[in-house]
Amino acid sequence: MGVKIGELIERRVELKLSDLSGRKIALDAFNAMYQFLAKVRQPDGTPLMTSRGEITSVHSGMFYRTANLLKEGIIPIYVFDGEKPVFKSRAIEERARAREEAEVKWKEALEEGDIEEARKYAQAALNLTEEMVEDCKTILRLMGLPVVQAPSEGEAQAAYMASKGDVWAAASQDYDSLLFGAPRLVRNLAITGRRKLPGKDAYVDVNPELIELEDLLRSNGITREQLIMIGILVGTDYNLGGVKGIGVRRALELVKRYGPEDLFSKVPWDFEFDPLSIYEFFLNPPKSDNYETALSKPRSNELLKFMVEEHEFSEERVRKVILEIEEAYRTFAGGGLESWF
DNA sequence: CCGGTATA
């Protein structure tokens, strides 16, 4: 979901994947995994599964996309969520309830034979399991990539790594990393440039885009502190829906007139957690300096075994992708691209 | 989502 500040962004620099070649990018791993779980499905919403009924949509997305990024010379550094912040509990409960409802409606739509409806609810019923998360970490390690464990929110950790310059940018579909202080955010970091419009039977071209924090702040005449306040007014993962009756327009005026204490005391607040503590969290979230961004080597045989024997991927396809991964390591790791190491 | 093949 994420913070709803999209309207504030005037400049979105369209990128080609090759523009990112040779760069390290910190990816919000949970964001990516949820996307795979939602999108890697049959038309009626049934996910990819092994013969034992274990969902493999996430494995498929993680494996093929990551290989593609490597092929482009991009070094993906996946950052995994750690402990959930206490004030996320309400949002987590609400989403769990929404998922259960969606699951029921999915089954109903399937029985009625309404494929479009079924898919819609199937995508809302997704449930990322601990096992899927661990499997993704395994796939990445076997590809020779580092796995970064955030103490709390992955986006916060990714933003921190970008602000230190250990990676060039943070990548996510959500805008939260900007509030967490990422100087650069890359959205739509994927290969396929076409995306189905929800509901309609139409497609649009979607390319990777770059959003620069400095740009966003300057064009709106605000500081990061004020951006965080706007986020809290219009709604974040910690206060879904935001303050009633306040959209980005009014929020922008308000933050230019009041500091955080004044602002939050004037505004009707019906969430259980104090807005100031949410503000402090965005400003200075838990983060770790104890992480690795260096590549090791792909462990091709183990990777092949893991994908084919444990998750029933086609041996022919996996072998082909692994050859491409090895070639990427040879090409870029030896080819004078500093940032690979 | 991604890969591969059909189609033109």
Added chain:
DNA sequence: TATACCGGG
């Protein structure tokens, strides 16, 4: 060469 369509697990 570009786009449509389908199967993957």
